[in-house]
Amino acid sequence: MTSTQTNLTRYQMFIDGEWVDATSGETFQSDNPYTGKPWASIPRGNQQDADRAVRAAQRAFTSGEWPKLTATRRGALLRTLGDLISSESAALAAVEVRDNGKLYAEMSAQTAYMAQWYHYYGGLADKIEGNVIPTDKAEMFNYTRYEPLGVVVGIIPWNSPLLLTAWKLAPALAAGNTVVLKPSEFTSASTLEFMKLVVRAGFPPGVVNVVTGFGPEIGSALVEHPLVAKVTFTGSDTTGQHIYAAAAKGLKRVSMELGGKSPNIVFDDAHIDNAIKGVISGIFAATGQTCIAGSRLLVQQSIHDEFVDKLVAFAKTAQMGDPMESSTQIGPVTNQPQLEKILNYINIAKSEGATTVLGGGRAHRPECGTGWFVEPTIFTGVHNQMRIAQEEVFGPVLSVIPFKDEEEAIAIGNDVVYGLAAGVWTQNMRRAFTMANQLQAGTVWVNTYRAVSYLSPFGGYKRSGLGRESGQEMIKEYLQTKSVWISTATEVPNPFIMR
DSSP, rough: OOOOOOOOOOOOEETTTEEETTOOOOEEEEEEEETEEEEEEEOOOOOHHHHHHHHHHHHHHHTSSSGGHHHHHHHHHHHHHHHHHHHHHHHHHHHHHHHHHOOOOHHHHHHHHHHHHHHHHHHHGOOOOOOEESSSSSSSEEEEEEEOOEEEEEOOOOSSSSHHHHHHHHHHHHHHHHEEEEETTTSHHHHHHHHHHHHHTTTTTTSEEOOOOOOIIIIIHHHHOTTTTEEEEEEHHHHHHHHHHHHHHHOOOOEEEEEOOOEEEOOSSSHHHHHHHHHHHHTTTGOOOOTTTEEEEEEGGGGGGHHHHHHHHHHHTOBBTTTHHHHHHHHOSHHHHHHHHHHHHHHHHHHOOEEEEHHHHHHGGGGGGTTBBOOOOESSSOTTSSHHHHHHSSSEEEEEESSSSHHHHHHHOOOEEEEEEEEEEEOOOHHHHHHHHHHOOOEEEEEEOSOOOSSOOOOOEEEEEESOBSSSSSGGEEEEEEEEEOOOOOOOOOOOOOO
């Protein structure tokens, strides 16, 4: 990268082992959410660039050095990449903060931790084992083997680009696939910086490619490309629905982690101070810009008023400002369209009759400067049929809903189209298991929130997604099964009868 005459950092795409401009030569600007001003120039790719990247990945999959590598060697490359990430995690985090505005404290921890996905799947690469089938056919030997799919397209969201890239890229490569990544147009820089580490790790040309641009111009071309075997996507359920429909035309494999409207449920026997911290973590950490945001707070009626009072008092102490400062606890919204969306939902909540007990608008504090900040907002008087309780806001906006007992908490918690996550706060073990069993969510946290690991599967129920990410079993999302039959008979039997 170089500095242009307009003082914007200039990036290029990475295709077939080379840094390249868009075929058209066009670029677009990436903005710093803290200043609200552009800082980087990103290539504006189109259908030609998509085709170029997919064909490079296909060549690498079929005839390059990649398919000649043993699974052990593939794993070693992934572990080398993990080591490089560990050594460069602070620099990667700084770029990500500049591009998406999340706290450096969180991003630096996230970029350091994401190395574990590459280490874990690097170790798993040569442990993908088929089975010998004890068949009922005489003089027959039958076994299965798992084989890679081919070219995988990974479409990455803007809220945690590098971590969510790791969730897709590490298992895809461990399984032997080649990959084309398309980061969000709002946050492409950190993925392009990350590609320098892929090069240093020694991956052959074409194995990992990154194209940048806008969904209608390049994303659709990737999804619809006939050489693409699988699409993996993280983002909104609306976009996911379009991608699913487009991928279905080519009968492509699809995995998706989509939206959420997760309930964070507090019972009257909960440790109140811990529950308050868990609620804060669930909605105001990362400025509420996570699919797992606990945006619906369900509080048992007997403690509702006391809990809300303590919650508001705690939330008022949150420090807003420069996301690079260690004292900052809430940073800006990542992009201007999202800022406008959040403010629109706040107005919708007010028009629906919800009561604003904290925030309720754009932040104009001196420490927020010219950035895209929204005040941490809490609404009470919410019932579960309001739009503010049913639709994903993806911002620091919390709806508080009272409930009477376990049965009502489960009914309210499940009464949305989403099912990504849920939180339960109780000291009753029976209740903890009952709630975990009956909540329709891919992840249920009890007395904690926002805990994820490379060891544990992650994904959603209902409109929150298809398939899973992380964990040992999910590598099969990037594999296909082949059954092999070998006859040991000395004579071929009647050819007109199925064996």
